[in-house]
Amino acid sequence: MQFSVVRERLAAAASNVVMPTGAPALTCTGYVPDGVTAPCFFVAEFDVEYDKAYRRGLDAADFTARVLVGRADDKSAQQILDALLSGSGPSSLKQAIEAARGAPGERALDGAADDLQVKRVQGYRWYEHNGTQYVGAELIIHVIGRG
Template sequence: MQISAVREAIADAARAVVLPAGVGKLTSSGFVPDDVTEPHFFTAEYSVEYDKAFGRGLDQIELTCRVLVGRADDQAAQKILDALLSGSGPASLKTAIEAARGAPGGAALGGLADDLHVMRVQGYRWYEHAGTQYVGAELVIKVIGDGS
């Protein structure tokens, strides 16, 4: 798997969320941005387990992604964040990203991986990014694919 391409494909999938009226669109990037336009989703740290199958047959990437929401109104920001972190619904990042799994038995992320799974949400808290405070959380995504 090409990690940069996988990260970009996950960011593309995240853009499919539909936020509540008046919130605007989710911006998304496959890298840690210098600056964010909130609400913003981006792929951040990752770890790779190589050789999960014989002959470089399978690698596993665990991506930590972040979603940051502006905090002009702390309660409203947390409601937007909660919608993004929901397990289903039009604003659900889990639903949008897992839609990129493709058809059963088919490749995920447009052929870049064998499969992916949004495993959990963690770190729901205030984040500082480029000197600005945001309410946010992390999503951990497992991606498996050919190691060669």
């Protein structure tokens, strides 16, 4: 698995969400940005378990992605974030990212991985990024691929 390719393709998959009415477009990047254009999805840290199958047959990685929403109005910001964190629906990041799994028998993320799953949401709270406060959360995305 080439981690930089996986990061970029996770961000590309996230960009397919349909934002709630009145919300600006979601900015998506595979890397932690210096400055955030809210709302923003980015892939941050990741943990890797090598050699899940013998002879470099399979690696497993958990990517932590963050979604941050501006807080001009606290309630509406949280409503936008709630829509993005829903398990299904047009604004669901889970649904948009898991659509990149491909059809049965195809590799995920346009060939960059064998499979993926959005495992959970955590850390729903206020985040400070480069001196600005946002409401946000983390998505843990499990990706498996050839070693």
